[in-house]
Amino acid sequence: MSKSNLTRRGLLRNSAIAGAGIAMPTIFTASSAAAYTNEPTGSSVTLGFNVPQTGPYADEGSDELLAQQLAVEHLNGEGDGGCLNTFTSKALKGNGILGKKVEFVTGDTQTKSDAARASAKSMIEKDGAIMINGGSSSGVAVAVQGLCQEAGVIFMAGLTHANDTTGKDRKANGFRHFFNAYMSGAALAPVLANEMGKDRRAYHLTADYNWGWTQEESIVASTEALGWETVNTVKTPLASTDFSSYITPVLNSGADVLVLNHYGGNMVNSLSNAIQFDLLSKQVNGKDFKIVVPLYSELMAAGAGENIKGVLGSMNYNWQLDNEGSKQFVKSFGEKYGKPPSNSAQTCYAQVLLYADACERAGTFNPCGVVEALEGFEFDGLGNGPTLYRAEDHQCFKDVLVVRGAQNPTNAYDTLEIVEITPVDQVTYAPNHPMFGGDDATLGECNPGA
Amino acid sequence: MDAIILQTLNGLDKGSAYALIALGLTLIFGTLGVVNFAHGALFMIGAFCAVFLQRLLSLSTVTIDETQKDFLGNPLKVETPYVHNWFGPETGAAIIDWSVPLAILFAIPVMIAVGFIMERGLIKHFYKRPHADQILVTFGLAIVLQEVIKYFYGANPIPTPAPDALAGAVDLGTLVGFDPNVIIYPYWRLIYFFFAALIIGAVFAFLQFTTFGMVVRAGMADRETVGLLGIDIDKRFTIMFGIAAAVAGLAGVMYTPINPPNYHMGMDFLVLSFVVVVVGGMGSLPGAVAAGFLLGVLESYASTTWATTTIPGINQIIIYLVAIIVLLTRPRGLMGKKGVMEE
Numbered sequence: 001m002s003k004s005n006l007t008r009r010g011l012l013r014n015s016a017i018a019g020a021g022i023a024m025p026t027i028f029t030a031s032s033a034a035a036y037t038n039e040p041t042g043s044s045v046t047l048g049f050n051v052p053q054t055g056p057y058a059d060e061g062s063d064e065l066l067a068q069q070l071a072v073e074h075l076n077g078e079g080d081g082g083c084l085n086t087f088t089s090k091a092l093k094g095n096g097i098l099g100k101k102v103e104f105v106t107g108d109t110q111t112k113s114d115a116a117r118a119s120a121k122s123m124i125e126k127d128g129a130i131m132i133n134g135g136s137s138s139g140v141a142v143a144v145q146g147l148c149q150e151a152g153v154i155f156m157a158g159l160t161h162a163n164d165t166t167g168k169d170r171k172a173n174g175f176r177h178f179f180n181a182y183m184s185g186a187a188l189a190p191v192l193a194n195e196m197g198k199d200r201r202a203y204h205l206t207a208d209y210n211w212g213w214t215q216e217e218s219i220v221a222s223t224e225a226l227g228w229e230t231v232n233t234v235k236t237p238l239a240s241t242d243f244s245s246y247i248t249p250v251l252n253s254g255a256d257v258l259v260l261n262h263y264g265g266n267m268v269n270s271l272s273n274a275i276q277f278d279l280l281s282k283q284v285n286g287k288d289f290k291i292v293v294p295l296y297s298e299l300m301a302a303g304a305g306e307n308i309k310g311v312l313g314s315m316n317y318n319w320q321l322d323n324e325g326s327k328q329f330v331k332s333f334g335e336k337y338g339k340p341p342s343n344s345a346q347t348c349y350a351q352v353l354l355y356a357d358a359c360e361r362a363g364t365f366n367p368c369g370v371v372e373a374l375e376g377f378e379f380d381g382l383g384n385g386p387t388l389y390r391a392e393d394h395q396c397f398k399d400v401l402v403v404r405g406a407q408n409p410t411n412a413y414d415t416l417e418i419v420e421i422t423p424v425d426q427v428t429y430a431p432n433h434p435m436f437g438g439d440d441a442t443l444g445e446c447n448p449g450a
Numbered sequence: 451m452d453a454i455i456l457q458t459l460n461g462l463d464k465g466s467a468y469a470l471i472a473l474g475l476t477l478i479f480g481t482l483g484v485v486n487f488a489h490g491a492l493f494m495i496g497a498f499c500a501v502f503l504q505r506l507l508s509l510s511t512v513t514i515d516e517t518q519k520d521f522l523g524n525p526l527k528v529e530t531p532y533v534h535n536w537f538g539p540e541t542g543a544a545i546i547d548w549s550v551p552l553a554i555l556f557a558i559p560v561m562i563a564v565g566f567i568m569e570r571g572l573i574k575h576f577y578k579r580p581h582a583d584q585i586l587v588t589f590g591l592a593i594v595l596q597e598v599i600k601y602f603y604g605a606n607p608i609p610t611p612a613p614d615a616l617a618g619a620v621d622l623g624t625l626v627g628f629d630p631n632v633i634i635y636p637y638w639r640l641i642y643f644f645f646a647a648l649i650i651g652a653v654f655a656f657l658q659f660t661t662f663g664m665v666v667r668a669g670m671a672d673r674e675t676v677g678l679l680g681i682d683i684d685k686r687f688t689i690m691f692g693i694a695a696a697v698a699g700l701a702g703v704m705y706t707p708i709n710p711p712n713y714h715m716g717m718d719f720l721v722l723s724f725v726v727v728v729v730g731g732m733g734s735l736p737g738a739v740a741a742g743f744l745l746g747v748l749e750s751y752a753s754t755t756w757a758t759t760t761i762p763g764i765n766q767i768i769i770y771l772v773a774i775i776v777l778l779t780r781p782r783g784l785m786g787k788k789g790v791m792e793e
Contacts, residue, residue: 056714058605234755237766241709241718242464244639245753245765248456252632268607269709276636276708278619303710305609319521334522413521 036366037152037449038128045100045365047072047352048129050120050144051158053108056265057136060299060344064134064158065106066337067345071352074332075102082332083353086325086381091360098359109135113143120144124151130365131156133351136344138162138211145174152449154367156351159344161263161295162211163218166395168437172446173367175374175394177316177354177387178347179427181215182435184294184314185222187400187422191312196257196290198227203255205246205270207262208235215261217435219294223259231255236266243270247277256284259292267293268303275307296403298342301415308405308415315401317343317384318418326383340413350382354389368446386424392431394443400427452623452632457750459622463639465746466646470701471719472726472738473650474694480670480733481687484573485581487588490716490723491595492561492695496702497711498599499560500553501608507533507546548613550707557703558696565695569688592716600713612638612707638707645704649697650739656693657735666690670733725769729776731786741784745769 038046049068052061074082077094084092096102105127107119116135123129124147132148133156135141141160148155149171157165157176161184166176192200202223206216212235220230231253236246247270250258258279262270274280274291282289293300296313319330319340329349333341341349354374362369375391387398402420409415432439471493478486510529518526534542545552572591576584611617616637623633657663669676669683676683702711709715726745730737751757752768764771776784 056605056712058600232755234758239718241715244460244463245457245750248460249453249755251456251634252452265607265712272609272709276617276619276638278634278636281618282631299606303607303609303712305611305710307609331522340521410518411520411526 035448035450036368038124038130039450040100040128040130040365043100044103045097046127046129047102047104047355048107048120048123048127048132049104049134049348050107050109050116050123050132051134051348052111052136053106055110055112057111060136060159060297060342061109061134063299063342063345064136064348067333067341067349068104068133068352070333070336071349071356072102072104075353075356079336080332083325083329083349083382086328087353087357088380089357089361091357092353097356098363098365102356105129109137109140109144111137111140113137113139116140117143117147120147121151124148124153129153131355133355134158134348135160138165138214139209141165141176142169142210145169145171149173149444149447152367152447154355154370156355158348158351159297161215163214163435164210164437166393167214167433167435168441170393170395170437170441170443172371172394172443175351175354175389175396177351177396178344179314179316179398179400180395181211181218181294182429182433183400183427184215185218186427186429187314187402187420188219188292188294188312189222189226190422190426191402191420192223192228192292193226195312197287200226200228200257200287200290201231201255201285202228202257202259203231203250203253204233204259204261205243205250206233206235207238207266209238211263212261214435215294216259219259219261219292221435228257236262236270238266240266241269243273244277246270247273247279250274250279251277251282254284256287257290257292259294261294263295263297264300265303267295267300271304271311272307280310296416297344298413298415301405302412304405309407311405312419313403313405313416315343315403315416317346318401318403318416319346319413320418321383321385321401321421323383323385325381325385328381329383346383350384353382354379367448371446385421388424390431392443393436393441397424397428399424452628453754454751455622455633456635457754458747459635459639459643461747461750462643462743463746464749465743466643467701467705467719467742468723468726468746469739469742470646470649471698471723472730472742473653473735474698474701475723475727476730476733476735476738477653477690477694477697479727480735481666481690482569482573482577484576485584485588486573487585487720488568488592488595489588489694489698490718490720491592492564492698492716493702493705493719494596494599494711494713494716495564496557496561496699497610497706497715498603498702499557499699500550500610500703500706501603501711503553503556504546504549504610507531507549507552511535550610550612550703553703553706554700557699561696561699562692564699565692566688568695569691573691574688592720596713596716603713605713607710607712609710610706616641616707642704642708646701649700653693653697654735662686662689722769725773729773729783731780731783733787734783734785737783737785744784745772748772 051064073079107123109116120132131154135158138160141157145155155174206212260270279289291311293313358370358373362373374389377389380386384398400422403416404419406417475489508531510531512527514525515528516525520526533545619634619636621634726741730741753765
């Protein structure tokens, strides 16, 4: 009778070693074959659209998503081609990206940094998204940009206006098409001087978070450079709904201009409250009292209703822009969805096309190739006029719009009128500008992941 | 001095909303013993009654105007409200302009019905369950209601202005000897304060001077004994739920010209209103009203430049700070009764 050395414990151990041995080559093969995170191997490539689908900015997120879906259609050769017809780069042929059909997955940022990171992470890890695009908050943009940098995918920001996104928090894998708070200040200042004079006293109400602070800093700097005096800067809690307690001190402060560094629901409420107190009917220091809202969006204008009449602000884009790219985009978007696009929709649409075009020109989806293709890229035909993606900070430089609440709107979309198209030279700043992190701010190295 | 007067007015105005919502919460808690976290949603639904009526009155016929173009260059679709066709342009425009005051009449039956359905359909099944269960189910209901509103009206605020005749501000300062333009205050906010005072007075009068109210007060004090007398107290308490819903709804209707309503506005007030109820004393109607105005005024004072400069962030914590102090010194709240939520 022969005696066997096989035991239950030994069998398990040997099986585990054998299994690991068999699996080992596969693990090594998988990691060494992928040159970068989520390298597409099939006939399609997946993009991740991370927008607010719930929460207070859900309508803005919905508009972004409509624009992103339209961009995917155009990339795949469907519809009327949209801005592929007007884009100065002719790398895109309407056959997807690098011959691969474009598919997309969506995530819900909820306009919360942690939720936005979680949804972006899920799209990257579970759905294989190779690029993340969208969002309606600077906090979200900075958080997701950091995640994408770590994960080795490209982040094409949506609506983010804080200087920090391409300032102290800039990242090699992140790109911003939208303008920023500094640009708002630089664009608005000459118009304010022209319309209100150089001897004004401004009172700022500022949303108490990162974006509000950078906008206040930018507007104070640009208006004080005009000769304006800043009477007071008051921070208001982000959760505020009734701003009457903050507006009544303005009445007898000696200020003759109120600057509302608010966005979204905060802006709708603070502007409505200011109008209720009849501020625009007041005369202070022998001048008509004025209100300025440095950052406008179409949805905010709609929410504020008639209160917005005559109030100056700035925008990244407006559907009334009269250039070929804009007219083409408004036609494509309007015919498909029955309304003109918002400026957040336009920026998301442009970002998707810019990413796709960069892949085509680079001949790869490798994030480092895409970064190289986008840095210093000059283009036109996407709606904003001639634009540069600056290499040093990945910020787009283009003309900025100064707009005013329409006095006599003729329809529901006619809420804002363009006052001036501020030339890009007037809003350009040095990459190491103190408001953007100074010399310490660097992009770091591009990360292909894998 | 002018700053104090203005902040006092602001505080009374904020306090009006807090007091109205807290009054309804206390009515429900005092009668049915339910901690109703869906009460903020009732405030929001009231506001959307005003939005609904405004849109209903603005329903339009569409004609094509070949002389004007839309954003795509197509002939413009011109909308003319039916009320313009029926009553003439001027009267029709005036009807739409006065949609918020008209919404008061519309909201009362709607809110009573909503309250009745809510109580009979869901909340009555949780009377004998722990308060934690009541909080969970009513909070869930609040989320469902706000998502329903968001589905139909979107997430963006919807402008619902006051009638033109009541827009703008009055120079109160000149009436009491101040220079012009020193103390100006919006007409609608003053109306809101007086409206809240009227509603609060009406609720108290109803409870104090009617037989129905007397029975309800007796039921609040000793439900079992009132039941033993052969009175159907449950039916009366259901009606009180409807009245509480109507109070919250009217507060919401009248609030729409102050801030354009959105689906989330109920949640913005909910936590504050619970703090008001706790500070006032659970189950105490006068306590809820007094605490509402007190916290509104303190919140306004804490938002002054002097206060925020002296103690940064005081404007964000003042209400909770007061709540802590009150609960430490008077554990049952300002006017709380012994035995409420103490078993």
